[in-house]
Amino acid sequence: xxxxxxxxxxxxxxxxxxxxxxxxxxxxxxxxxxxxxxxxxxxxxxxxxxxxxxxxxxxxxxxxxxxxxxxxxxxxxxxxxxxxxxxxxxxxxxxxxxxxxxxxxxxxxxxxxxxxxxxxxxxxxxxxxxxxxxxxxxxxxxxxxxxxxxxxxxxxxxxxxxxxxxxxxxxxxxxxxxxxxxxxxxxxxxxxxxxxxxxxxxxxxxxxxxxxxxxxxxxxxxxxxxxxxxxxxxxxxxxxxxxxxxxxxxxxxxxxxxxxxxxxxxxxxxxxxxxxxxxxxxxxxxxxxxxxxxxxxxxxxxxxxxxxxxxxxxxxxxxxxxxxxxxxxxxxxxxxxxxxxxxxxxxxxxxxxxxxxxxxxxxxxxxxxxxxxxxxxxxxxxxxxxxxxxxxxxxxxxxxxxxxxxxxxxxxxxxxxxxxxxxxxxxxxxxxxxxxxxxxxxxxxxxxxxxxxxxxxxxxxxxxxxxxxxxxxxxxxxxxxxxxxxxxxxxxxxxxxxxxxxxxxxxxxxxxxxxxxxxxxxxxxxxx
Numbered sequence: 001x002x003x004x005x006x007x008x009x010x011x012x013x014x015x016x017x018x019x020x021x022x023x024x025x026x027x028x029x030x031x032x033x034x035x036x037x038x039x040x041x042x043x044x045x046x047x048x049x050x051x052x053x054x055x056x057x058x059x060x061x062x063x064x065x066x067x068x069x070x071x072x073x074x075x076x077x078x079x080x081x082x083x084x085x086x087x088x089x090x091x092x093x094x095x096x097x098x099x100x101x102x103x104x105x106x107x108x109x110x111x112x113x114x115x116x117x118x119x120x121x122x123x124x125x126x127x128x129x130x131x132x133x134x135x136x137x138x139x140x141x142x143x144x145x146x147x148x149x150x151x152x153x154x155x156x157x158x159x160x161x162x163x164x165x166x167x168x169x170x171x172x173x174x175x176x177x178x179x180x181x182x183x184x185x186x187x188x189x190x191x192x193x194x195x196x197x198x199x200x201x202x203x204x205x206x207x208x209x210x211x212x213x214x215x216x217x218x219x220x221x222x223x224x225x226x227x228x229x230x231x232x233x234x235x236x237x238x239x240x241x242x243x244x245x246x247x248x249x250x251x252x253x254x255x256x257x258x259x260x261x262x263x264x265x266x267x268x269x270x271x272x273x274x275x276x277x278x279x280x281x282x283x284x285x286x287x288x289x290x291x292x293x294x295x296x297x298x299x300x301x302x303x304x305x306x307x308x309x310x311x312x313x314x315x316x317x318x319x320x321x322x323x324x325x326x327x328x329x330x331x332x333x334x335x336x337x338x339x340x341x342x343x344x345x346x347x348x349x350x351x352x353x354x355x356x357x358x359x360x361x362x363x364x365x366x367x368x369x370x371x372x373x374x375x376x377x378x379x380x381x382x383x384x385x386x387x388x389x390x391x392x393x394x395x396x397x398x399x400x401x402x403x404x405x406x407x408x409x410x411x412x413x414x415x416x417x418x419x420x421x422x423x424x425x426x427x428x429x430x431x432x433x434x435x436x437x438x439x440x441x442x443x444x445x446x447x448x449x450x451x452x453x454x455x456x457x458x459x460x461x462x463x464x465x466x467x468x469x470x471x472x473x474x475x476x477x478x479x480x481x482x483x484x485x486x487x488x489x490x491x492x493x494x495x496x497x498x499x500x501x502x503x504x505x506x507x508x509x510x511x512x513x514x515x516x517x518x519x520x521x522x523x524x525x526x527x528x
Contacts, residue, residue, distance in 0.1 A: 033058065039075040042098060045088075045124060049077045049101040052121040061113035063134070068109045082106045088124070103127035107153070110134060117142035124148055131155040131177065144169040151175040155200065163187050163206065168194060179203050179223065192217040202226050202248070212376050215239030225250035225272075232375035233278065235259035239381050246270035250296075254278060257370035258302070261378040263288035272296040274320070279303070280368040282321075286310050298322040298341075303368070305329070311336055321345070325354070325362050 033054045041047040057069045064070070068081050078085035084103035090096060101122050112134040120142030128146075131153045138161040139154075149170050155177045162185040167176055177200040186208035187201065193216050202225040209229055215236030220243050229252040237247070238261035245267055255277040262271075263285030269292060278300040286295070287309035295310070298320045305328025311319065312332050319333065320341040327346045329337075343352040346359035353359075 036075075041075055043088075043095075043100070045098070045100040046075070046077055048121040048123070049083075050075055052116075052118040053077055053080065053083065053101075055116050055118040056113075060116040061111055063110075063112035065110050068106055068111065077101060082109075084127075086124075086126075100124035103129075105129040106133065108132040112136075115140055115143070119143060120145035122146065126150045126172075129153045130157065133157050135159065137161075139164040139166050141166055143167075146170060148172050153177040154181065156180040159183060163191075167191075174198070176200065189213050197221070199223070202250075210234050212236060215381075218243045220245045222246070223248045224252060226252075228253050230255065232256035232373055233259060233262075233273065233276075235261045235375065235378035237262060238264040238378055241265050241267065244268055248272045249276070251275040256373040256375050257368065258283050258297075259375070259378065260285040262286065265289055266291065268292055269315075270294040274298040274300070276300055280370055281305075282307060282310070282326075284309060287313060290314065292316055294318050296320045297324070300324050301368075302326060303363075306333060308332055325359065327359075 033051050035047065035050065041050065053072055057072050061069060070081075072080045072083075077083055078099055078101070082105050083101055084105070085099040086102035088098045088100050102124055103126060104122070105127065107129050108131070110133060114135060114137040117140040119140070123145060125146050126148050128149060129151065132155070134157065135154070136158040138159065143149075143166045147170070150172050152167060152170070152173060152175065156179070159178075159181040161183065163183055164178075165188060167173060167178075168188060168190050174195065174197045176196055176198065179200045179202045181204055183201075184205035184207070187206055189211035191199070192211065192213050196217065196219050198221045199217065199219050200221075200223045202223045204227055206224075206227040207229070209231035210224075210233075212234065213236070214234045215238060217240060219240070222244065223246075225248045229249075231254065233249070233254045233256050237244070238259070241264045244265055246269060248270070250272055251274075253276065254273065257280040258278055260283035263283065265271075266289060268289050271289075271292065272294065274296045275298070278297070280302065281304035282297065282302055284307040286292075287307060290313065292313050293315050295316065295318070299322070302321070302324040304326065306321065306326055308330035310316070310333075311330055313336075316336045318338060318341075319336040320338065322341055323344040325346050326342070327348075329342055329345075329347050329350070333342070340352065342350065344354055346362075347353050
């Protein structure tokens with residue numbers, strides 16, 4: 001009997017947790033948090049923040065071994081551990097100096113739970129750092145309300161489901177870190193059209209081929225390692241030449257030739273494409289990357305001789321090409337190839353190489369036909385469309401000739417007098433009786449000249465002329481949009497130094513690439 005009661009309680013608890021997580025995934029709010037009516041919040045924003053954080057603590061956090069949320073009590077949300085407030089920008093309906101929650105940082109908290117949809121109430125949030133916890137489930141759709149979110153770090157957790165499309169609807173997002181989770185399926189190509197500066201997706205269960213618009217991304221750091229991509233190393237990556245500093249495509253199942261256009265990445269410092277199936281020769285165009293410091297092409301199917309110019313790159317410090325089928329290594333490579341960095345190739349007179357039989361069997365195959373991979377050719381970025389030149393202004397119509405002397409019939413008609421009454425009688429005396437006309441009166445003649453009988457015009461005579469042409473021709477394109485208005489605090493202006501969180505112990509260690517210095521810094525302690 002007692003055992004059945006315990007099982008029933010466990011089942012009820014599991015059902016309650018599952019129901020709460022399901023509500024969060026569907027964006028449905030959990031049970032409402034009651035607010036003490038005696039509390040006075042400085043602003044509506046801080047009251048909403050109280051509701052969001054209390055809902056998270058009471059209904060969506062199952063375990064907090066480090067007691068990071070122990071002081072999440074009362075209306076003073078700006079004093080909560082891991083919660084950072086900042087003053088709202090001047091203007092709007094809020095009072096001057098009003099505060100809002102601008103950052104939440106619970107990194108390395110080992111907290112277990114999920115993300116409730118009430119987090120969408122944190123409308124002024126710029127930083128959300130939750131790496132190295134045990135948050136699970138899927139991301140609630142309500143997060144798309146975070147219109148000012150600049151950094152989102154959910155790495156090293158237990159999130160699941162397909163790639164969270166909600167991150168594509170965050171207009172201010174620049175730093176996205178989803179590594180070391182269990183996201184699966186395809187990554188929407190739209191991700192690479194977003195204005196992200198850093199993209200970390202490594203160590204998930206993502207399966208897709210890098211899309212043709214991969215090179216559209218303006219990111220400086222792209223880490224997609226340890227996902228099942230397959231397909232080609234896209235030549236469109238060369239379109240990132242102005243921004244890309246580091247790219248890591250380790251163990252992604254890439255199977256193609258090395259696109260020579262990759263040499264256009266003049267700003268690149270780290271290139272790691274190890275543990276793939278890249279074939280063919282190493283293109284000499286890699287020597288164009290004058291800022292390259294780390295180059296790792298180990299564990300591929302590359303052939304031929306290493307181009308000497310690559311080892312002569314002025315900043316190159318580490319060049320690893322072990323476990324390929326290279327047949328030649330220039331002497332200059334001794335400076336940059338680490339110990340065992342060239343092992344298991346087909347290099348003559350070198351130790352730790354493949355056996356002659358292995359090399360002979362490999363080179364007995366037909367040469368690699370790079371066209372057989374059917375990779376998309378490189379297409380340089382389209383220049384911005386040229387705006388059509390405005391049409392030249394039409395010549396003004398000829399001005400009417402100036403009024404000539406009498407007869408008055410040749411002058412242009414003047415506007416009617418302001419009053420319809422006839423002119424005063426004293427100005428129009430009858431003809432003298434001594435000049436009678438022997439015949440019938442002639443047809444009515446036009447009125448006498450205007451300057452004699454009419455008052456002076458009230459404005460220049462421009463109304464009788466055609467309207468003047470506009471000073472500037474009308475342009476066919478619309479005026480530029482006004483600058484965006486942000487109702488909340490702007491993200492920090494200091495340059496962001498990214499650093500990786502430590503990988504979880506259940507994963508195999510990720511090959512280190514020195515000196516990778518990425519990671520999410522905690523937000524500045526504003527108005528604690």
